[in-house]
Every structure is written in C-alpha cells, then in structure tokens.
Amino acid sequence: xxxxxxxxxxxxxxxxxxxxxxxxxxxxxxxxxxxxxxxxxxxxxxxxxxxxxxxxxxxxxxxxxxxxxxxxxxxxxxxxxxxxxxxxxxxxxxxxxxxxxxxxxxxxxxxxxxxxxxxxxxxxxxxxxxxxxxxxxxxxxxxxxxxxxxxxxxxxxxxxxxxxxxxxxxxxxxxxxxxxx
Numbered sequence: 001x002x003x004x005x006x007x008x009x010x011x012x013x014x015x016x017x018x019x020x021x022x023x024x025x026x027x028x029x030x031x032x033x034x035x036x037x038x039x040x041x042x043x044x045x046x047x048x049x050x051x052x053x054x055x056x057x058x059x060x061x062x063x064x065x066x067x068x069x070x071x072x073x074x075x076x077x078x079x080x081x082x083x084x085x086x087x088x089x090x091x092x093x094x095x096x097x098x099x100x101x102x103x104x105x106x107x108x109x110x111x112x113x114x115x116x117x118x119x120x121x122x123x124x125x126x127x128x129x130x131x132x133x134x135x136x137x138x139x140x141x142x143x144x145x146x147x148x149x150x151x152x153x154x155x156x157x158x159x160x161x162x163x164x165x166x167x168x169x170x171x172x173x174x175x176x177x178x179x180x181x
Contacts, residue, residue, distance in 0.1 A: 004022060004023070013066075014051060017050075018047065019044075074152075074153060078104070081160045082104065084161045084163070085164055093106040094106075095107065103152070104149075104152060105149055106147065107147055112144040112145075114131070117174050121170055125166065126163055128149065
C-alpha cells in the first residue's frame with residue numbers, strides 16, 4: 001500500500017504534455033484522484049485528445065513498438081554523450097554511465113558551482129542545467145553544487161560531440177583564469 005510509481009507521456013510521447021499515470025494500490029490512487037480534483041481540473045484538453053487518439057490508434061502493441069524505438073534512439077544518444085565526455089572532458093568532470101533516462105550527471109572537478117562557468121558557457125553556446133536547482137538545499141543561497149545535468153535527448157550525436165568540445169574549452173578557460181589569479 002505504500003509504493004507508488006509515476007510515469008509520464010512527456011518523457012517519450014509528447015514533451016510538455018504534462019500527462020502521465022500512476023501505478024499503485026487502488027486506495028492510494030483514489031487518494032491521488034481526490035487531491036487532483038481539489039487542486040486542478042485536469043490535463044490540457046488538447047493534450048488529452050492527442051494522447052487518447054494516439055493510444056487508440058496504436059493500441060498496446062503499437063505503444064510497445066514505439067517505446068522500443070525511442071529506447072534505441074536514446075541509447076545511441078546516451079552512448080554518444082558518454083563517449084564525447086570521456087574523450088573531451090576527462091580531467092574536468094566525472095560521471096556514472098546512466099542505466100536509463102535522458103540525462104548525464106556531470107560532477108565538475110575544478111569548479112564548485114555552475115555560476116563559476118556560466119558566463120563562459122553562454123559565450124560558447126553550451127546549455128546545461130545547474131545541479132543546484134534539484135537540491136532541497138538550494139534554498140540556502142550559500143549552498144554550492146558541483147553537478148551539471150546534461151540532456152542528450154534533444155541533441156544529435158554530432159551536437160553532443162560539439163557540445164563536449166565547447167564545454168572542454170569552458171573548463172580550460174576557467175582553469176587558465178584560476179592559474180592567473
């Protein structure tokens with residue numbers, strides 16, 4: 001009765017749809033429905049119609065085939081991101097290879113927070129999400145976090161390689177500035 005799994009169509013079917021489902025004991029699902037009815041009227045109608053139409057047309061076997069295709073694409077992109085990070089960012093970051101998902105979490109070895117490299121990232125055209133925003137400790141303005149979240153789902157394999165090269169330039173610039181001080 002105490003375990004709940006949340007899944008989202010946003011991660012594999014319609015980014016931004018803000019629709020998903022809950023897998024849990026019936027009592028827990030009923031409680032979630034009550035809370036949802038008190039706080040929101042429901043998901044966007046257009047999103048509901050689109051997801052409903054797709055699911056009706058595809059059926060469970062069509063969804064299964066689509067998921068396998070998406071998993072294959074994300075797996076290739078993940079491997080490209082991992083390979084690029086190993087090749088170009090060795091000595092600047094460390095990371096664990098993800099077993100799933102759409103993100104690679106990088107731990108900066110020579111910087112304590114994203115703010116230290118933000119301006120240079122902007123100049124290089126590198127977009128990363130500071131890990132700080134995912135921490136409950138971020139309410140403390142003095143909290144620093146050496147993690148960056150790299151998304152590989154929306155980039156081509158070539159863009160991932162180029163992004164790693166640019167991020168390496170960011171770190172090289174940061175290290176040269178630190179040495180000069």
